[in-house]
Amino acid sequence: MKKIYFILGFAFIFVLAGCKKYIDVNDDPNRPIDVKESLMLPPIEMLISQNINAGGDGNLSLVLQQYMQVIALNQVAPNAGTYLMYNVDMDGDWNNVYVRTLNNLVLLKAKAATNGNSKYGAIAKILTAYTLGYATDAWGDLPYSKAFLGVEVPNPSYDSQQQIYVQIQALLDEGIADIGRNTGSSPGSDDYIYAGDMAKWSKLAYTLKARYYLHLSKAPGITPAAQAQLALTALNNGMQSNNDDAKIAFSGAAGAENPWQQNFLPGTTYVLANTFVNSFATRNDPRLSKMVSPAKQTGLYTGRQIGLEDIGSLESYSIPSDFYAGAGANNYLINYTEALFIKAEASLIVSGVAAAQPFYQDGVRQHMTKVGVSTADINTYLALRGTLTATNALRLIIEEKGVSNFLNPENYTDWRRTGFPALVKVKNALSEIPRRVLYPNAEITANPQPQQKAKLGDRLWWDVN
Numbered sequence: 001m002k003k004i005y006f007i008l009g010f011a012f013i014f015v016l017a018g019c020k021k022y023i024d025v026n027d028d029p030n031r032p033i034d035v036k037e038s039l040m041l042p043p044i045e046m047l048i049s050q051n052i053n054a055g056g057d058g059n060l061s062l063v064l065q066q067y068m069q070v071i072a073l074n075q076v077a078p079n080a081g082t083y084l085m086y087n088v089d090m091d092g093d094w095n096n097v098y099v100r101t102l103n104n105l106v107l108l109k110a111k112a113a114t115n116g117n118s119k120y121g122a123i124a125k126i127l128t129a130y131t132l133g134y135a136t137d138a139w140g141d142l143p144y145s146k147a148f149l150g151v152e153v154p155n156p157s158y159d160s161q162q163q164i165y166v167q168i169q170a171l172l173d174e175g176i177a178d179i180g181r182n183t184g185s186s187p188g189s190d191d192y193i194y195a196g197d198m199a200k201w202s203k204l205a206y207t208l209k210a211r212y213y214l215h216l217s218k219a220p221g222i223t224p225a226a227q228a229q230l231a232l233t234a235l236n237n238g239m240q241s242n243n244d245d246a247k248i249a250f251s252g253a254a255g256a257e258n259p260w261q262q263n264f265l266p267g268t269t270y271v272l273a274n275t276f277v278n279s280f281a282t283r284n285d286p287r288l289s290k291m292v293s294p295a296k297q298t299g300l301y302t303g304r305q306i307g308l309e310d311i312g313s314l315e316s317y318s319i320p321s322d323f324y325a326g327a328g329a330n331n332y333l334i335n336y337t338e339a340l341f342i343k344a345e346a347s348l349i350v351s352g353v354a355a356a357q358p359f360y361q362d363g364v365r366q367h368m369t370k371v372g373v374s375t376a377d378i379n380t381y382l383a384l385r386g387t388l389t390a391t392n393a394l395r396l397i398i399e400e401k402g403v404s405n406f407l408n409p410e411n412y413t414d415w416r417r418t419g420f421p422a423l424v425k426v427k428n429a430l431s432e433i434p435r436r437v438l439y440p441n442a443e444i445t446a447n448p449q450p451q452q453k454a455k456l457g458d459r460l461w462w463d464v465n
Contacts, residue, residue: 037120038190040108044101045192048127049248049331051096052134053409054259058093060138060437062263062270064412067434068402069275069423072304074314077428081273081306084430085456090440097135098147102128106148117184119198123191125175126205129168130333133212136164137413138437140460141451155447161461162219168212172205179205192248193333204246207238207339214342215413217349219462228346235343239336242370246335252328260325260407271317275423277303283399284384290371291406293321307427323371324406337367338410341401348397353388360388360397367404395420416463435459 112121146156187196280288340363434456
């Protein structure tokens, strides 16, 4: 069973060691009414690592990896990998996004504003933007502007995806401004992502701005070149090296394992898919042994074909290497290499292939360096991949971006935006490859909205590829 590392409510229980006055029987030390930002931030960040980025007790991130043919269930079809989905399958993920994450970020943001702790407010806003982006790119329209108002608005209407994207950029701008204010207490060890380094939080915010600008390069009424230029401008202040990666480290001790290690325990039956594993050989990519573990049974790099009617031996298939899925591995939320590939794609749109080439190559180089590929092998690989041309540039940029963003839900958005990597529907597919996921049954029951009739094949507002 996958582990949920922190629930914010648990933090509330242990805030106070005792009452100031033993005779004050109206103050229960085990039921505090006020919690500091430094106690709210750690469980929120762990919830994002566990339940947003890696699925946790939900399904969404794992389903998206199956749509991208990166992972497969060692189970007979039909299953999620062959595009079987019921509304109830998304109940846990909606709860993860709204009840556990966004709701607690709203509380953190309000607490920071009340106490004048602008740095905590900045982090809350940046993480809210990240979580909203994850959710809207899966479901489309969402409750936000009317949400989190409690009994005053028990059935909040949905904002359009276009409105959500405006909110994302506003939250990031506000977060950057809060960092500049530099008031109040400072995060430290309670910040599992950057240990209170607000310069890195600022770089992350600008990188996310670039990500969400580029998402809309083909959206209705938007000019690709203008949107790409906005992304490039934002990245002037974005991530500058692999040291800027937004990641959470895990010790690997019992109860403190990387969530992706938990996802690939035998009980889940998840393994890597053959489409992903075989692509390394197609590219002559030296990262195969750095990113993929050979099957225990054979010593070979073998992925499972999605959609098979039989079950194979789990030990005959590969899973991710310890770099990504070891118990003590980092969980990467946003990578510096994404910034480089955004620069490459945006430069391609604005200025052409020659402008994109150095950023594309640097993206490959930086990711290979991070996973431990030698300089000689990097140079050989880049020579084999060749120079970008007008006909291959976007394909190569997105293919390499996807490898460097291994296990990241961002790859599903890039596939819908660009059509790369080129995928065909799997064996025994129940439909074409889905363009979205279903709204959860719990939300349909509690807060009926017209958008909830959406089907897996329906496109989001920005998805016009």
